[in-house]
Amino acid sequence: MHSTIGTFYRSARHAAKGCFMGTALLATSVAVANSAAAAEMNWRQFEGTTITWAYDIHPYADALSAELPEFEKLTGIKVTPELYPDDSYWSKMTIQLTTKSPAWDVFGTGIQPAWDLAPSGSIEPLNKYLNDPTLTDASYDYNDFFPALRSALTWKIEDGQIAPGEGGEVWAIPHAFENIQLFYRKDILDKYQIAVPTTPPEMAAACEKLKAADPKITPLGVRGVRFWSSIHTAAVSIAQSYGVKDWVMKDGKLDTGLDSPESIAFHKDYVDMIKKCAAPSFANDNWYQVVDGISSGRTAMAIDSNMFGFWNDVKGQPASGKIAFAPPLHAPSAKSFNSNIWIWSLAMNAASEKKGAAWLFMQWATSKKVTLAGAVAGKLVNPPRTSTWADKAWVDYASQPEFNNFVESFKTTQDQAALAFTPRVGFGEAMNAWAVAMQKMVNGDDVETTLHALAEEVRAGL
Secondary structure: OOHHHHHHHHHOOEEEEOOOHHHOOOOOOOOOOOOOOOOOOOOOOOOEEEEEEEOOHHHHHHHHHHHHHHHHHHOOOEEEEEEOOHHHHHHHHHHHOOOOOOOOOEEEOOOHEEEEEEOOOOOOHHHHHHHHOOOOOOOOOOHHHHHHHHOEEEEEEEEEEEEOOOOOOOOOOOEEEEEEEEEHHHHHHHHEEEOOOOOHHHHHHHHHHHHHHHHOOOOEEEEOOHHHHHHHHHHHHHHHHHOOOOEEEEEOOOEEEEHHHHHHHHHHHEEEEEEOOOOOHHOOOOOOHHHHEEEEEHHHHEEOOOOHHHHHHOOOOOOOOEEEEOOOOOHHHOOOOOOOOOEEEEHHHEEOOOHHHHHHHHHHHHHHHHHHHHHOOOOOOOOOEEHHHHOOOHHHHHHHHHHHHHHHHHHHHHEEOOOOOOOOOOOHHHHHHHHHHHHHHOOOOOOHHHHHHHHHHHOOOO
């Protein structure tokens, strides 16, 4: 978790206005584009090559897998997918990339893991590919991706640390993205006349009412595993509205805000909510359990990636038309909510021996045509291209009655969604420690004592 104060200041200068949790990257255009006058790119220039694409077992992977025959027909390039469960994918990715293994050519990642991998040279920077008209088709339109997504995936490396902002390299291409929302079983809340909660204390009260009305229902589904993914969804989104900061400058030195008064206040409310609302299996629950609970009706509400509800609203499924959406919870004293974003992206292994073919696959997989196809198949939600959200086929599909207020709620939440963490090497280590501390507090450890111990552990790594 090595860093320098100078790099932190440079990162802070590029922070988006109003972000509570450190640096939310500027939604500016990256200066990479194709020449409008470029000759047609040759899609078959790497014909006969076989590449490996690695990804989490996920509907996003399903969306891309369904289109692979088209890519192989177009290019003559064979793609071998390697798909792993979420619990093991991230460790496998770290091992593959840090050992400089060429086994994977293209892999799925989020922004945060890429922060740890880019400075070591494990990820291939992409500007040279985007700017080469012999490798990037003139119709690709990189600037069609939402500006906030492009900006979040662009940074410089200074003194071994991440320095976001203009003039940096593009490190990955958006494949799909998520904002964090509250989604709920409208049928269950209506049956027991429970209003949609807006704060953790309101949620705790609603959960107690639900448990009294029907003890078989788990009131709230949230991730609780000892891994950073359980922090980046519900916890960090709500924490922002309490004024919690992951890293701060204090007395001229880089420090953490995880034991601040704001953090203590947030954790007391959040831990109380989890104790009253979540399943006994909280410590082992990942996104699979969240999805299954809301789909089956065993869980009444969830705070997680907004597409989880969308997937389970599909016509013909038991939950169809029963799941509705709302912004995530916020502090009782806050005027509004905050929502973290997660960007599933495609990146290139710097150790790949087939970089040209790998780039053609990444370009095709994130093209307008393939993105739209995945979206209207109900698998690639949320699509990262602005053109998809303007396309009648997608808007009509996502506005069907079974999806209730998905489109309206997405737009409301997306207006305030931003990257919640300070970009820096060592993110994963610190956030994993936070997830472990959260489990301890839910299990009964004193909140203030646990947070002070967590902060000291984080400080020891600075």
